[in-house]
Amino acid sequence: MTVPVTPPVQPARAPEQSSALGWLPWTFLAVAAGLMAASGADALSRTGHSGGSPLFWLALALMIFPAAFRLCGARARPGERIATVVVVGIGLYAVKILRDPFGFTYGDEFAHLHNLQSILASGRLFGANSILPITPRYPGLEMVAALIARVAGMSPFAAGVTTVAAGRLLIMLALYVLYARLSGSERAAGVGALLYAATPNFIFWSAQFAYESLALPLAVVALFVTIRWAQERRPGMRWPWELAFATVAAAVVITHHVSAYVLVAFLFAVCLIHWRLHGRAGAPWLLAAGGAVLTIIWLALAAGGTVGYLSPVLTSALKQVIQTLARETPTRTLFANQGGEVTPPAEIIAAMGGIILLGLGLLVGVRLVWQQRWRNPLMVLLVLCGFVYVGTLPLRFVPAAWETVSRAGDFLFVGVGLTVALGIVWMLERGRNRRPLRRRLALAAAITIVFASGVIAGWPANERLAQPRRVTVGGRTLDPPAVVAAQWSGRTLGASQRVFAQDADARYFLTDALQPSFTGDFAPDVDYLLSAQTLTPAIRSMLRGYGVTLVVSDRRAISSDNLFGFFFDVGPPSLTPAVPARKFDAPGANVLYDGGDLIIYGVRGLW
Amino acid sequence: MKPRTDLALVIWLALAACLFAALIPSSLAVLRVPLCLPLVLALPGYALVTAAFQPRDLRTAELVTLSVAFSITATMIAGLLLELFRVRLTTAPWMALLTVFTFAAAWWGNARGHARPLALRAPSVRRAQAGAFAVALALLAGAAVLGFTPLAAPKGTQGTSVLWLVPAPHGRNAVCVGVINEQLHDTTYEVSVSVARKPPQQFGPITLAPGASWSRVIALVLRRPLVNASLSTTASPSVSYRSAVLRDWDIGASRC
Numbered sequence: 001m002t003v004p005v006t007p008p009v010q011p012a013r014a015p016e017q018s019s020a021l022g023w024l025p026w027t028f029l030a031v032a033a034g035l036m037a038a039s040g041a042d043a044l045s046r047t048g049h050s051g052g053s054p055l056f057w058l059a060l061a062l063m064i065f066p067a068a069f070r071l072c073g074a075r076a077r078p079g080e081r082i083a084t085v086v087v088v089g090i091g092l093y094a095v096k097i098l099r100d101p102f103g104f105t106y107g108d109e110f111a112h113l114h115n116l117q118s119i120l121a122s123g124r125l126f127g128a129n130s131i132l133p134i135t136p137r138y139p140g141l142e143m144v145a146a147l148i149a150r151v152a153g154m155s156p157f158a159a160g161v162t163t164v165a166a167g168r169l170l171i172m173l174a175l176y177v178l179y180a181r182l183s184g185s186e187r188a189a190g191v192g193a194l195l196y197a198a199t200p201n202f203i204f205w206s207a208q209f210a211y212e213s214l215a216l217p218l219a220v221v222a223l224f225v226t227i228r229w230a231q232e233r234r235p236g237m238r239w240p241w242e243l244a245f246a247t248v249a250a251a252v253v254i255t256h257h258v259s260a261y262v263l264v265a266f267l268f269a270v271c272l273i274h275w276r277l278h279g280r281a282g283a284p285w286l287l288a289a290g291g292a293v294l295t296i297i298w299l300a301l302a303a304g305g306t307v308g309y310l311s312p313v314l315t316s317a318l319k320q321v322i323q324t325l326a327r328e329t330p331t332r333t334l335f336a337n338q339g340g341e342v343t344p345p346a347e348i349i350a351a352m353g354g355i356i357l358l359g360l361g362l363l364v365g366v367r368l369v370w371q372q373r374w375r376n377p378l379m380v381l382l383v384l385c386g387f388v389y390v391g392t393l394p395l396r397f398v399p400a401a402w403e404t405v406s407r408a409g410d411f412l413f414v415g416v417g418l419t420v421a422l423g424i425v426w427m428l429e430r431g432r433n434r435r436p437l438r439r440r441l442a443l444a445a446a447i448t449i450v451f452a453s454g455v456i457a458g459w460p461a462n463e464r465l466a467q468p469r470r471v472t473v474g475g476r477t478l479d480p481p482a483v484v485a486a487q488w489s490g491r492t493l494g495a496s497q498r499v500f501a502q503d504a505d506a507r508y509f510l511t512d513a514l515q516p517s518f519t520g521d522f523a524p525d526v527d528y529l530l531s532a533q534t535l536t537p538a539i540r541s542m543l544r545g546y547g548v549t550l551v552v553s554d555r556r557a558i559s560s561d562n563l564f565g566f567f568f569d570v571g572p573p574s575l576t577p578a579v580p581a582r583k584f585d586a587p588g589a590n591v592l593y594d595g596g597d598l599i600i601y602g603v604r605g606l607w
Numbered sequence: 608m609k610p611r612t613d614l615a616l617v618i619w620l621a622l623a624a625c626l627f628a629a630l631i632p633s634s635l636a637v638l639r640v641p642l643c644l645p646l647v648l649a650l651p652g653y654a655l656v657t658a659a660f661q662p663r664d665l666r667t668a669e670l671v672t673l674s675v676a677f678s679i680t681a682t683m684i685a686g687l688l689l690e691l692f693r694v695r696l697t698t699a700p701w702m703a704l705l706t707v708f709t710f711a712a713a714w715w716g717n718a719r720g721h722a723r724p725l726a727l728r729a730p731s732v733r734r735a736q737a738g739a740f741a742v743a744l745a746l747l748a749g750a751a752v753l754g755f756t757p758l759a760a761p762k763g764t765q766g767t768s769v770l771w772l773v774p775a776p777h778g779r780n781a782v783c784v785g786v787i788n789e790q791l792h793d794t795t796y797e798v799s800v801s802v803a804r805k806p807p808q809q810f811g812p813i814t815l816a817p818g819a820s821w822s823r824v825i826a827l828v829l830r831r832p833l834v835n836a837s838l839s840t841t842a843s844p845s846v847s848y849r850s851a852v853l854r855d856w857d858i859g860a861s862r863c
Contacts, residue, residue, distance in 0.1 A: 020730045021730055024736075025732075025735075028743045029743040029746070031743070032742075032743035032744070032746035032750070033743075033746055035746065035747060035750040036747075036749055039749070039750035039751075039753045040753065043758060047760075048762055048763070049761075078668065079667070097754075098750065101754050101755045123696045123697050124690065124695065125690045125696070143683050143686040144647070144683065147647050147686070147705075148648075150698040150701065151624075151639065151644065152640045152644050152647075153633030153636040154636050158636075166675065170679070173668060174672050174676070176672075177666070177669045180668070218680075221672060224672070225673075240660050244673065248680060250680065250683075251676075251679060251680040251683050251684075254683060468760055472757045472758060472759060472760075474816060476816060477757045477818065478789060478817055481767050484767075485769075488769070488771065492773055492783075492860055492861065493773070493859070493860055493861065494859070549858065556765075568760065569764075570761050570764050572763070573765055585852070587854065588854060588855055589855065590772075590855055590858060591772075591850065591851045591852045592773055592851060592853075592858065593769060593770075593851070594771070594838075594849040594850055595767045595768075595789075595849075596767050596848075596849065597767070598767070602855060602857075604857045604858060605854065
């Protein structure tokens with residue numbers, strides 16, 4: 001890319017010279033106070049008390065507003081801005097850790113935890129995974145976690161948390177340096193990186209122990225390397241950047257399929273825009289082609305099943321979009337969770353307000369980019385990403401497309417963050433002598449509302465706070481029935497068993513019993529097997545075909561819930577009918593473990 | 608001998624991390640984390656970045672970003688290389704390879720004249736700022752203690768009682784029977800075990816605290832008979848509310 005990047009906005013005043021730390025201690029204090037409030041909110045929630053939600057929002061406001069106010073100002077030094085962004089990013093990650101302090105509780109985390117346990121146990125990569133078979137073919141995340149576990153003597157859970165924390169540190173740093181290089185403004189860089197935290201998935205979903213949590217930060221680093229490669233004009237001095245790109249892109253490729261494809265597609269799009277605006281020469285063709293070659297090599301050598309894994313998801317999403325447009329399928333209800341619980345009206349208002357503010361910020365930013373720097377291909381593409389993000393919001397109405405759109409948002413928001421930040425800095429600079437403090441306060445409040453809007457859109461109200469995962473009674477700690485059953489099974493029956501179970505139970509059996517466990521309604525259709533009224537020859541054939549020795553029958557409705565199934569059931573349990581469960585109590589089968597609603601059958605004799 | 612350049616310091620720290628990893632037991636994670644983690648998340652990347660780029664080419668934030676990214680990448684590439692040569696991914700070869708990466712990069716950087724003199728300056732901190740940091744750390748500690756402590760169960764939490772029955776391990780002609788109390792209160796149980804439909808053997812009363820368990824090994828006379836076990840509580844002894852059956856002896860238990 002041959003177009004120089006020029007700063008759009010110069011700092012209003014010189015940075016403070018009195019203290020290198022600036023307001024950092026106070027921002028750190030606010031974030032710490034926010035975490036104390038978040039911890040209190042979670043404690044209230046997991047002991048069954050009300051009042052957690054207001055405390056949760058207070059926590060987030062304490063973490064975002066002071067940082068936004070400081071970053072909107074002109075006087076902070078770059079070091080303080082970076083530190084502020086990192087402190088907030090790590091602080092928000094700690095909110096997720098405080099929600100799940102005793103173990104992983106997101107469905108995909110169990111699959112990755114199993115991969116990590118497998119590497120630690122066998123010392124080998126590319127093991128098997130019965131829940132998400134594609135994940136061991138992308139072992140980047142688990143390799144880092146495995147070495148951390150080995151070197152630091154940590155548990156797999158602690159090593160996983162540390163790895164994602166490193167990813168979180170990396171994405172905050174990478175966004176800052178990328179935005180700083182693109183915009184030429186440290187202020188825009190700080191505000192933009194903070195704004196990225198408003199991605200709906202940022203606080204919870206993107207903080208889980210899963211491959212995208214590390215691949216996305218590495219992909220942002222690859223973008224930063226690309227812009228530095230483009231800015232390098234000295235003859236013969238581009239090779240370090242090319243080497244840097246190759247190594248970081250390789251890390252993305254071996255960590256997460258979608259992140260790798262998005263990175264390659266993004267770079268080719270930059271090349272095409274460059275070609276359109278400035279001609280073919282000077283575009284990052286080499287980097288794009290290098291990324292594509294690495295992706296294809298990995299696909300061919302190690303991860304051949306990826307296409308088969310991804311295509312049903314994308315096809316289903318596309319089909320449902322078409323059906324929804326043709327009004328053949330019902331739309332998804334916004335602001336409602338799986339159980340049908342509706343989001344409080346105040347949160348709906350905040351969410352809508354945040355989207356409107358984000359849209360306004362985007363428009364102001366686009367206007368500025370249009371006026372000043374629209375010929376920079378990467379900037380043009382990031383602005384387009386902002387538009388695409390807004391354009392995909394209606395797709396959240398489509399049930400099958402919702403998840404795809406939600407995940408795409410993590411990538412597209414890289415463009416939103418920068419564009420809106422440029423708009424904010426322009427608003428701050430415009431007529432800077434007129435009530436600057438009031439303007440900063442208003443913009444910091446707007447950023448906080450946009451952030452709240454992201455949190456509301458990203459995770460349902462009743463799932464943001466901690467649930468009872470481990471409780472104490474008379475000085476002893478108790479774990480949920482599924483954990484007790486899985487640990488008993490692993491301890492007593494060993495890892496050679498193969499299990500059919502409901503969603504949540506299967507995940508615990510995979511990680512706590514180390515027994516290959518199958519679940520879901522596709523290859524094999526375990527849901528059918530568990531819900532059938534009688535023991536048919538087809539069921540016996542399925543058990544034999546998969547070599548299944550144990551069936552976990554769990555009548556508790558939460559066992560098929562990938563969000564609540566990992567916790568204690570509170571209140572009168574919702575139970576499924578007893579008849580399907582009893583079909584396994586047949587000649588040839590054993591009832592090995594009777595926990596009331598959760599029963600483990602030995603089914604080797606039914607083959 | 609005091610290191611005079613950043614790359615010399617990197618070599619010292621990498622060596623120290625290897626040494627600590629070898630000497631400090633893995634149970635002492637508190638010591639191993641600060642001493643050994645830099646070799647995974649910082650040192651190889653710093654050495655590689657310093658070797659590849661001239662010091663003036665990068666701002667501090669960019670140097671830190673690339674150092675973390677390259678360290679993560681180096682960890683992955685080292686893991687892949689070990690896998691490629693069929694070496695098990697254990698601590699010793701993995702750390703050794705990373706240390707070799709780090710040394711080679713540091714040597715290369717030094718040869719290219721990219722090493723920088725060490726000039727560590729502590730930032731000036733005012734009293735109020737130090738106070739703010741101290742209060743923040745206290746709040747963080749409070750948040751962690753509250754967050755990581757298991758608390759009382761909410762009202763209405765569903766506990767359970769478990770009865771289990773498996774063949775004894777190692778081919779012994781015996782069964783293992785056990786009870787786990789996952790109720791949220793002390794519970795007194797009675798267990799009855801019947802072999803080949805003969806009059807049952809009774810165990811109990813057995814009083815278990817929440818989370819406690821009980822088990823017995825019952826020797827058998829017959830070879831692989833039908834075994835039934837049932838569980839009742841002393842509150843309602845006539846009601847068997849958990850039952851286990853052993854019909855097929857092909858299930859292998861590894862321990863009782």
